[in-house]
Amino acid sequence: MDLIWDGIREAFQLLIHGDRDLLEVAGLTLLISGAATAVSLLIGVTLGTLLALSRFFGRSIVISLVNSGMGLPPVVVGLFVALFLWRSGPLGSLGLIYTPYAIGIAQVLISLPITMGLTLAAVQGLNPRLRTQILALGASTPQMIWLLVKEARLGLLAAAMAGFGAVISEVGAAIMVGGNIEGETRVLTTATVLEVQRGNFDTAIAFSVILLALAFAVNLALTLIQQRRRPL
């Protein structure tokens, strides 16, 4: 129990003293996971909306694959991204392995099925006659899709929260494709793993507390946006 309290105390000390390493790791974590979530939302909302509104042969199989992808193990994603970005891999020439970009790519792939699947559910959850009503208001097809996305915004914010939660907490892919290089690819989760391996449990707990606080702060901000009453 003392260990946990020591860890929490250390976390506050690190935060209060503005520890440079900690801020760097936390900043990189926020940057990579935030950017990965944003890219994943951009792609996921677009594909999820189109999937919700379209009808084609094999659509149910695609939806099943997306839903299965929501539980995709990050370590598996990390393995395949590493294989592709490895120096001798198909995309090795890009020189992205062990860079923040590699972690970002892996995190986009981890959160994409989540943002896509939740967007699909949110758009499908709208009244099916709303689409006809919007067209009857004189909307073009892109205007109709945009208005539907706006109508599904509560679900889309849930998708953003779930996507961000999935990537900020993952460690397997970040270690595999980032390498946990200090000052370059070390993020809060990989730093925590490293500190545990070193036996520095108090520092590991401090990183964990900061990770939790960061995740909570971002989700609180998104929740406040989601729950406030506002016009389109």
Place this chain on the structure above:
Amino acid sequence: MTHEKIALRDVVVLREGRNVLDIPALRVERGEVLALLGPNGSGKSTLLSVIALLLKPDKGTVLFDGQPAGGAALAYRRRMAVVFQEPLLLNTTVEANVRSGLSLRAIKRSAQGERVGRWLGRLGIAHLTRRPARELSGGEAQRTNLARALAMEPEVLLLDEPFGGLDAPTKSALIGDLNAILRETSTTTIFVTHDRDEALRLSDRVAVIINGCIRQAGPPQEVFSSPVDAETAAFLGVETIALGRLVSCQDGLAIIEVAGRRIEAVETGPLTPEVLVCLRPENVLIQPAAGSHGVSSARNHLAGTVQKLERLGAQVRLDIDCGFPLTALVTTQSADDLDLRIGGAVIASFKASAVHLIPRGASDPPRANPKTPDEISATLGRYW
């Protein structure tokens, strides 16, 4: 110069290989309010979707100002507005909802504000401007829905059972307001309903649609008083429809024999040896059988027995056996005064002018989906 605003030519909509809509021709004049009146599932909402260019027909053309509208559906859709039974408001404020159609048409923000304010005021919901749409009552939501449509100042307004889910006082007030607006703006309006009273209150012309076909169209009073076939008559509230044999026809008065009883009817058109005798329940007068009927202008007095007695609030519906089934409506007060009871003997009286005769050929058998032009002509009779 043509005054035709909307026209349909040979429109057919198929569903699972079956005709759900078959409209050889339909014209709506500029500024006219046309009610599409029909029972549930008759295809009237499908027809409205075709006119609104929201549903492409399998065959046929929709003409807007004489031009085929199918090729530039979006441009024509922006000249119309549709109000559905379900308000389907966007999850935002009342004001933003009323503004939405104008934003989609890229109308200047300053002009939007003026129009939105004007129509919110006209529909009596200016006090709800900032209210979230999801917090509105049914009547308020439908007023917002109408304001949204009217703010677009459409050339053609399409209404799909817009009063369906409203309570009677709210519905009556909204119909009154809408009627005043339509008369004031002279907006061409097509109005789908299964409610005969709504059609009578709002429309200049009624088209009765049954099983995907327009059976009859014309001024409301004409359609209601002279249905062209049995199904149309039944839908329009004619409760006594009996097969009769034409006995004689002289000086504009036809004598019809129905189940051994003689009925006199005013002849209003060509008749066939067999006719359908139609009588509205409100046109039947009930007297006690014991007292002889006094002198009146009614030409028909049939003795019968009450078979069924159904209280409908202020009125009582009577099913009477006069040798054939006859339905009458009397006030509750009259029913009590006459001491009407099942098995009781009564005299049913009605004027010869209250009887509408349908030549047998026009109604036998009822045609759900006529296939050939001749069949269509036969079904639509002289109205098409």
